[in-house]
Amino acid sequence: MIDVGVNLTNTRFADDLENVLDRAKNKGLTNILVTGTSIASSQQAVKLCQKYPDFLTCTAGVHPHDADKVTTNFIDELTQLAQLDCVKVIGECGLDFNRNFSSQRQQITVFKQQIELATRLNMPLFLHQRDAFELWLELLTPYVNKIPAMVSHCFTGNKQQLEQCINAGMYIGITGWVCDERRGLELQQLLQHIPLKRLLIETDAPYLLPRTIKPRPKNNRNEPSFLEYIVKTIVENTDHSISEIIKHTSQNAQQIFALSTLKETTENV
Numbered sequence: 001m002i003d004v005g006v007n008l009t010n011t012r013f014a015d016d017l018e019n020v021l022d023r024a025k026n027k028g029l030t031n032i033l034v035t036g037t038s039i040a041s042s043q044q045a046v047k048l049c050q051k052y053p054d055f056l057t058c059t060a061g062v063h064p065h066d067a068d069k070v071t072t073n074f075i076d077e078l079t080q081l082a083q084l085d086c087v088k089v090i091g092e093c094g095l096d097f098n099r100n101f102s103s104q105r106q107q108i109t110v111f112k113q114q115i116e117l118a119t120r121l122n123m124p125l126f127l128h129q130r131d132a133f134e135l136w137l138e139l140l141t142p143y144v145n146k147i148p149a150m151v152s153h154c155f156t157g158n159k160q161q162l163e164q165c166i167n168a169g170m171y172i173g174i175t176g177w178v179c180d181e182r183r184g185l186e187l188q189q190l191l192q193h194i195p196l197k198r199l200l201i202e203t204d205a206p207y208l209l210p211r212t213i214k215p216r217p218k219n220n221r222n223e224p225s226f227l228e229y230i231v232k233t234i235v236e237n238t239d240h241s242i243s244e245i246i247k248h249t250s251q252n253a254q255q256i257f258a259l260s261t262l263k264e265t266t267e268n269v
């Protein structure tokens with residue numbers, strides 16, 4: 001299994017990262033894509049990848065929440081990071097008009113610059129979107145044939161939006177949002193409409209702890225070893241088997257991100 005979205009640079013992993021990674025390996029994970037959300041966190045992600053080169057790879061990018069904080073040369077800094085072997089994708093980038101932690105205008109500017117960077121470097125994009133679907137898709141549409149792959153990370157949209165993403169050739173990242181018996185119901189019903197060749201799985205840890213975990217971990221923290229709960233919920237809501245989900249999501253991730261992974265040993269979901 002490959003977890004394509006983990007915020008491993010989050011301080012909540014600072015004290016026991018080694019154990020978190022060991023637990024993930026014991027659950028059959030073969031690679032983790034560490035999410036960079038700012039220049040600083042992308043640099044930290046690179047450092048982690050250099051420490052665990054056979055297990056970690058990462059993105060480099062600026063999240064819409066951080067758009068207001070970029071310096072004038074942030075694209076140069078991302079360009080440099082993107083040259084490194086462990087950096088496989090530009091992102092997490094996109095638009096978030098739900099929380100508006102950065103001004104919408106600046107979010108758009110910073111997003112556009114990263115779309116152009118991915119085009120120039122011929123690298124995939126790892127995309128965030130909340131309450132900005134129409135504009136987000138409009139900005140991406142001219143680039144669908146120029147960028148090797150686009151990942152709609154933590155997809156939580158409706159059926160029409162799912163179809164639009166799939167028609168644009170995107171990959172769909174499913175997180176523990178789908179394990180939520182309240183707000184995840186719509187997404188559960190959409191799972192059967194996601195072609196296996198477009199499906200990716202991600203914990204988005206430490207966020208989005210799957211609500212299907214019983215009992216809940218005391219620290220309330222999500223981690224990559226819980227990826228199996230997302231797989232289980234996908235299996236419960238589709239005709240696919242566990243091994244099919246693991247096989248296809250791993251193949252997809254490897255294809256998009258050209259990952260060098262640990263040998264698949266245990267698949268004890």
Ligand SMILES: [Zn+2]
Nearest residue numbers: 092128153154
């Ligand atoms: Zn996100």
